[in-house]
Amino acid sequence: MNIPKGYRFAAARAAFKYEGKLDLGAIVSDTPAVAAGVFTTNKFQAAPVLQCKEMLADGRKISAIMGNSGQANACTGEEGRANCRETLNLAARALGVPADEILPASTGVIGAQFNMAKWEAVMPSLAESLGDDPELTAKAIMTTDTVHKLAEASFELKGGEVRLIGMCKGAGMISPNMATMLSFIACDADVSAEAWQTMLSDCVNLTINRVTVDGDMSTNDCVLALSNGRSGVAIESEDDYILLRKHLLSVLEELAYKIVMDAEGGTKVAFIEVSGAKTDADAELVARAVGNSPLVKTALFGSDPNWGRIICAAGYSGANFRAEDLVLKIGGVLVFRNGTPEPGDMDDLLAPIMAKRDIVIHLDVGDGPGSTMLLASDLTKEYISINADYRS
Structure with missing residues (x-):
């Protein structure tokens, strides 16, 4: 060194x-x-x-x-x-x-x-x-x-x-x-x-x-x-x-x-990328809503391609964007656009991506200049055990 x-x-x-x-x-x-x-x-x-x-x-x-x-x-x-x-x-x-x-x-x-x-x-x-x-x-x-x-x-x-x-x-x-x-x-x-x-x-x-x-x-x-x-x-x-x-x-x-x-009990790292927001602050709202969502984090832990949880978190983030403009990709796979899911067996397409440690989640929410990237962990049973027992 x-x-x-x-x-x-x-x-x-x-x-x-x-x-x-x-x-x-x-x-x-x-x-x-x-x-x-x-x-x-x-x-x-x-x-x-x-x-x-x-x-x-x-x-x-x-x-x-x-x-x-x-x-x-x-x-x-x-x-x-x-x-x-x-x-x-x-x-x-x-x-x-x-x-x-x-x-x-x-x-x-x-x-x-x-x-x-x-x-x-x-x-x-x-x-x-x-x-x-x-x-x-x-x-x-x-x-x-x-x-x-x-x-x-x-x-x-x-x-x-x-x-x-x-x-x-x-x-x-x-x-x-x-x-x-x-x-x-x-x-x-x-x-x-x-x-x-x-x-x-x-x-x-x-x-x-x-x-x-x-x-x-x-x-x-x-x-x-x-x-x-x-x-x-x-x-x-x-x-x-x-x-x-x-x-x-x-x-x-x-x-x-x-x-x-090394997150407590963590098994996954999600790279949450947001682009096309009206401002960087709006992009940050979307990224943090997704990255902090317990439902998104538990889906990551379970390698569950439940992309609806990501869309839901973006929707309640408070960011200023039109729902019909949001485009979601997971691991480069187009999942959602124009307010509707893409055709095909998404569970099958996303299974190998969700099994990886590092997972890229990209949300494009419009044509604005705002963007950000956030690293987020999953939420596991071990996290609960660690923090329930930490004082002892």
Whole structure:
């Protein structure tokens, strides 16, 4: 794996929720990095989200990201904010970086206060684990994920090679709008803070914000990105900017797909494409109505070509389109147009398509310029079991 220059990774076992599990991780930059962040729009924003937004507002450089699983520190009031700040003080002493240069992120059950004794006890182990293995950090932020999620990219400019690495967790409570979803990006390009933030916001909107597992947006969602300039490669021209953005987008696209692929109990990934809408917002309404429909999602799980559920969801989405204009294709097979199903045995035609893991559902709703694409999981019996038992 091509690790960006100037970063070290750490992970330790604090037993925040489960014994023996890696549940505290950190990414440390050898030199302070420009930082960017995109956050949940949930009204109940967790203490680490509020802390990060406050820290990034003044444009300061950042030396580390620290993420934990098992304790969300959400809906915990002023005590939760104070505990969050104290974890940064503890980490600063252990990692050797200023407390006001560490971005925190947390995931877990909402409502519980941090066990501060466990935070204090784990810090020496976190510091001792610092090394060059990002997989350990990626594992430390997992909750109901079945696999850790990493993606990387690199490209050459005249000044040398630029490298990016991204990690995320997310399997349930996923429908980001910036699930439970945390994502961290490390890059070694020399880029301005303004350009880095713009780039991250744009790329997140095209990737992480276009996935749904269950329609639930977490209190803790965040994407945090550092770029420390240690490659010595400056991003200066328009072409440089476009190239960096392209590779950041590719990292986030891969992470977004891995989130949906690892959805709690998930067995299918639906690529819901909408075109011909009057606006992008209308296209988004159609895609999310289809992707969040329990009936569509259970049909996906059962490999059932029940296309009527897709039409129904599009019809109640609230998007502005004429019913007679809608054209539906599943896996490239024309299913519905002009207000009526296409002739032929659709069950037979669609059976091999519905049996696949990745299924493309395309809805054309007119001749407008609006379009979007959403990744959605199916809804399985295991999803219900996981979430019924998660607190135990």
